[in-house]
Amino acid sequence: MIRKIMILLAVLVAAYGVLIAVAELPPYGMSDNPVHNQVSERYINDALEDTGALNMVTSIVLDYRAYDTMFETIVLFTAALAVVITLKSDKRKERSGK
Amino acid sequence: MRILLEKLIVNYPYFFAVILFVIGVLTVLTRSNLFKKLLGINIMESAVFILFIAAGNIRGGTDPILDTSKPEAVYINPLPSALMLTGIVVSVSVTAFALSLIIRLYREYGTADARQIAQMRNSALKAADQAGRDNYRHPDRSNGKRGDKNDRSNQI
Numbered sequence: 651m652i653r654k655i656m657i658l659l660a661v662l663v664a665a666y667g668v669l670i671a672v673a674e675l676p677p678y679g680m681s682d683n684p685v686h687n688q689v690s691e692r693y694i695n696d697a698l699e700d701t702g703a704l705n706m707v708t709s710i711v712l713d714y715r716a717y718d719t720m721f722e723t724i725v726l727f728t729a730a731l732a733v734v735i736t737l738k739s740d741k742r743k744e745r746s747g748k
Numbered sequence: 749m750r751i752l753l754e755k756l757i758v759n760y761p762y763f764f765a766v767i768l769f770v771i772g773v774l775t776v777l778t779r780s781n782l783f784k785k786l787l788g789i790n791i792m793e794s795a796v797f798i799l800f801i802a803a804g805n806i807r808g809g810t811d812p813i814l815d816t817s818k819p820e821a822v823y824i825n826p827l828p829s830a831l832m833l834t835g836i837v838v839s840v841s842v843t844a845f846a847l848s849l850i851i852r853l854y855r856e857y858g859t860a861d862a863r864q865i866a867q868m869r870n871s872a873l874k875a876a877d878q879a880g881r882d883n884y885r886h887p888d889r890s891n892g893k894r895g896d897k898n899d900r901s902n903q904i
Binding site: 654657658661662664665668669670672673674675677678679680681683685686689690693694697698704705706707710711715718719722725726728729730732733736737 | 752755756758759760761762763765766767769770773774777778802803804805806807809812813814822823825826827828829830833834837838840841842844845847848849851852
């Protein structure tokens with residue numbers, strides 16, 4: 651119980667710090683925020699010309715950052731492989747290995 | 749404090765993201781069930797996604813799908829959405845691997861409770877320690893003292 655209260659207090663203190671940082675972010679939803687810089691402008695203005703896709707997210711994921719997407723599939727494949735290896739590794743083998 | 753609150757009301761999606769993140773952290777730290785811990789990690793991931801996607805939003809903007817009939821439309825930032833797609837894939841991979849590890853732990857120990865597993869590991873370690881001490885005991889000192897029996901009891 652005391653442990654839980656200590657955890658709660660520590661997390662709340664940390665959350666207060668994060669909230670101060672979040673409050674200092676540029677105001678939400680404004681079009682002149684630094685997030686909307688020349689990079690996203692370039693994507694919005696030139697995506698159709700560069701990639702031929704109407705959907706800009708699609709053009710970023712599948713064209714501008716195609717390598718990213720390709721290696722994402724490798725990440726997914728590795729995770730699936732790791733899951734299969736973890737679940738299929740036999741108890742009997744381990745015991746005989748010992 | 750009041751200025752902070754006013755700024756937080758302006759930045760309310762970020763505020764909600766922080767709250768969600770705190771909920772996730774508390775879930776991870778206070779629950780001993782490993783599945784619930786994993787759920788907390790997933791909640792934290794969702795909080796990060798919400799933070800990023802909210803940062804790319806523009807009030808009154810439209811979806812980043814080109815509409816040639818509306819040349820004056822303001823499009824929201826497509827970059828955070830595209831990046832979070834990568835993040836979601838990583839999150840799914842991590843979740844799958846963690847779930848498989850928890851299933852292995854459950855098969856090995858018969859429980860998915862982190863505290864119980866730690867206790868079982870502790871007692872197993874203690875037993876192994878005791879057996880090792882018995883084996884290494886010198887014949888001349890077979891009646892020697894057996895102190896520090898509880899030296900591992902504080903470990904979690």
